[in-house]
Amino acid sequence: MAVQGQRFMTKTQHYRKVTKPLLERKRRARMNLYLDELKDLIVDTMDAQGEQVSKLEKADILELTVNYLKAQQQQRVANPQSSPVATQVNLDKFRAGYTQAAYEVSHIFSTVPGLDLKFGTHLMKQLGHQLKDIKQEEPYPYMAEEPVNLADQKRSKSPQEEDIPHGEDVWRPW
Incomplete structure (x- = not known):
């Protein structure tokens, strides 16, 4: 109302x-x-x-x-080369991260029982070769014209079929 x-x-x-x-x-x-x-x-x-600022x-x-x-x-x-993508610092960080990841893989293969030693040895060799290639690459590998995909690389045999000597140590990144 x-x-x-x-x-x-x-x-x-x-x-x-x-x-x-x-x-x-x-x-x-x-x-x-x-x-x-x-x-x-x-x-x-x-x-x-x-510089000191009292009031803004x-x-x-x-x-x-x-x-x-x-x-x-x-x-x-x-x-223009000081952009974050193209700095040497980022490449060094990538290498350090890759090395750390390889170390973790190595640690898993050395501590988890029942994992295939041949496969572990082959995998660590591959990681080592890739690390060596990364260290030799140009500073800006991600700017290459054709991207590199490790999964697309052709293999003649699977890691289990490959002939790897039994006495060979597993490659470790440290």
Whole structure:
């Protein structure tokens, strides 16, 4: 029942009076949240560079961010080989990971009973040969024109059929 003198609000009036200010408040809160995150990142970066920042206004935060991104972009254009994909560090990490994986395979073959010694020896030899090839490859093997798939390499015999001397030790990457 409506009280005398009061009338109901239309949807448009309700939107203008209640919903729009709420939405605007949420939008501003979201912007301020991300500006605070940017500010923290900028302050940490500047502290690492030895610069101290006492107070940053929103415009300062945006200005420093734009300047930083422009500098990064110019650095990438000036030195394209410094991209993360093509660095020697990544190749070294790949080699270290490959060596660690070979070590884990070796450890499994040496500790799990019942695994075929011929197969283990053959597998460790293959891993060793691949590691040697990786060390001799060009620094950017993943940029080759034709991808190399180890599973596609043809074998004349399966690992169990291959003649491997029994006295031979399993290759270990360490």
